[in-house]
Amino acid sequence: MSHNTDTAPSSHGDVTVDELRLADELPGSGATATPDIAEYALRLGDDALILSQQLGWWVAKAPELEEDMALSNIALDLLGHARALLHFAGTASDRSEDDLAFWRDEHEFRNCWLVEQRNGHFGDTIARQFLFSAYQAELYRELQKSTDPTLQAIAAKAEREVRYHLDHAAQWILRLAGGTEESRGKIIVALGDVWPYVDELFVDDELTARLSGVVPAPSSLRAGFDRTVAEVFSEAELNTPQVKPARAEGRSGIHSTLLGHILTEMQWLPRRHPGASW
Amino acid sequence: MTSLRPRDPEAARVWDIAAQVPDPEVPVLTIEDLGVLRSAAVGSDGVRVVLTPTYSGCPALDQMRDDVTARLREAGYGRVEVDTTLSPAWTTDWMTETGKQKLEAYGIAPPNFRAAGRQGPVLVQMAVKCPRCHSIRTREIARFGSTSCKALYECSDCLEPFDYFKVH
Numbered sequence: 001m002s003h004n005t006d007t008a009p010s011s012h013g014d015v016t017v018d019e020l021r022l023a024d025e026l027p028g029s030g031a032t033a034t035p036d037i038a039e040y041a042l043r044l045g046d047d048a049l050i051l052s053q054q055l056g057w058w059v060a061k062a063p064e065l066e067e068d069m070a071l072s073n074i075a076l077d078l079l080g081h082a083r084a085l086l087h088f089a090g091t092a093s094d095r096s097e098d099d100l101a102f103w104r105d106e107h108e109f110r111n112c113w114l115v116e117q118r119n120g121h122f123g124d125t126i127a128r129q130f131l132f133s134a135y136q137a138e139l140y141r142e143l144q145k146s147t148d149p150t151l152q153a154i155a156a157k158a159e160r161e162v163r164y165h166l167d168h169a170a171q172w173i174l175r176l177a178g179g180t181e182e183s184r185g186k187i188i189v190a191l192g193d194v195w196p197y198v199d200e201l202f203v204d205d206e207l208t209a210r211l212s213g214v215v216p217a218p219s220s221l222r223a224g225f226d227r228t229v230a231e232v233f234s235e236a237e238l239n240t241p242q243v244k245p246a247r248a249e250g251r252s253g254i255h256s257t258l259l260g261h262i263l264t265e266m267q268w269l270p271r272r273h274p275g276a277s278w
Numbered sequence: 279m280t281s282l283r284p285r286d287p288e289a290a291r292v293w294d295i296a297a298q299v300p301d302p303e304v305p306v307l308t309i310e311d312l313g314v315l316r317s318a319a320v321g322s323d324g325v326r327v328v329l330t331p332t333y334s335g336c337p338a339l340d341q342m343r344d345d346v347t348a349r350l351r352e353a354g355y356g357r358v359e360v361d362t363t364l365s366p367a368w369t370t371d372w373m374t375e376t377g378k379q380k381l382e383a384y385g386i387a388p389p390n391f392r393a394a395g396r397q398g399p400v401l402v403q404m405a406v407k408c409p410r411c412h413s414i415r416t417r418e419i420a421r422f423g424s425t426s427c428k429a430l431y432e433c434s435d436c437l438e439p440f441d442y443f444k445v446h
Binding site for chain 2 (some may be wrong): 066069070072073074076077078079080081083084149152153154156157158159160161164167168171
């Protein structure tokens with residue numbers, strides 16, 4: 001038996017993209033993102049990371065054991081998406097997924113304001129999840145047409161998982177809206193509370209314009225999102241909330257007061273013990 | 279689906295060794311049964327095996343990677359590289375028939391239809407057969423079960439709870 005000392009697999013291995021020609025040798029890893037694509041991947045990765053961190057709080061606090069499992073599983077899926085996206089984003093600046101997650105400060109995060117909103121009660125979390133998953137389902141379906149093979153692959157993987165998240169949240173919207181007077185009242189208020197943060201998801205800007213053809217224009221995802229939401233709202237006999245949009249600018253690193261608290265909890269351990277591993 | 283097992287005898291030997299690695303969370307299945315093993319190749323500087331994760335956040339993948347490496351080392355391969363590919367995205371449609379039979383015998387209901395072509399915001403639920411008494415009078419207790427890939431069901435005839443490997 002021969003042993004090389006340098007052959008230990010790295011803890012995460014490399015993520016490669018298979019060009020569908022499985023019989024041939026797969027292309028090596030090492031797809032490097034351009035600065036623009038890295039910035040775009042950062043937006044998607046930060047959205048997934050922050051929402052995953054928030055959902056983790058529910059691990060033993062949901063109204064029933066099954067929901068502990070569901071919210072943790074959704075958090076786990078999102079963490080998987082965040083890892084792939086942040087790993088890819090980091091290739092442009094030679095930073096690892098952990099560097100990006102734990103060593104950036106508030107103004108360097110590119111997530112939308114919707115995912116920063118409080119967990120609140122169970123209905124608040126479901127309202128936030130429903131709107132975000134409805135957006136993500138559109139996003140990842142369209143992103144599968146990307147000319148960037150890494151974004152395309154991540155989107156193909158994520159889309160199926162997100163469809164489960166959307167279905168789960170939609171089922172709860174129906175159940176809560178069609179439940180008791182109290183549950184219906186609470187979900188109506190909860191949807192109104194997060195509705196101001198919807199518009200930000202669909203804003204085109206210079207970056208998405210430069211990436212035209214590589215990634216879908218955020219504004220082009222709105223119609224599909226509206227259709228999904230309308231379908232569920234109609235079945236639940238809910239009206240679209242009539243509230244003004246917030247002036248959310250998460251894509252430029254300007255955040256609500258909530259993000260700092262989330263980051264404090266998420267980042268303290270690696271910052272207190274740099275380089276620590278399991 | 280065409281067989282991914284390499285035709286080259288050297289590479290096929292690597293494939294066959296890797297193919298025996300069990301899923302740490304569903305030990306009755308091998309990574310070949312699951313469709314997680316995607317390719318095996320022999321190069322001038324060692325052997326390379328490629329796996330694909332079932333779910334993005336699946337924690338079993340790192341364990342599978344370590345197990346594949348360990349088995350190939352034991353078989354005398356010095357330099358082993360195990361990589362991950364995300365594309366094409368894994369689907370339960372790749373699970374082998376043998377794998378599905380093994381799952382059912384183990385008490386986990388296998389995926390009951392093909393994933394290809396599902397659309398819409400609300401998923402249609404097809405009847406899931408109880409792996410113990412084969413009744414189709416079953417109901418979903420929780421969409422998210424003990425792992426990302428499973429849901430929790432209950433049989434209305436034998437009254438036993440069981441895991442269902444979700445169509446994905």
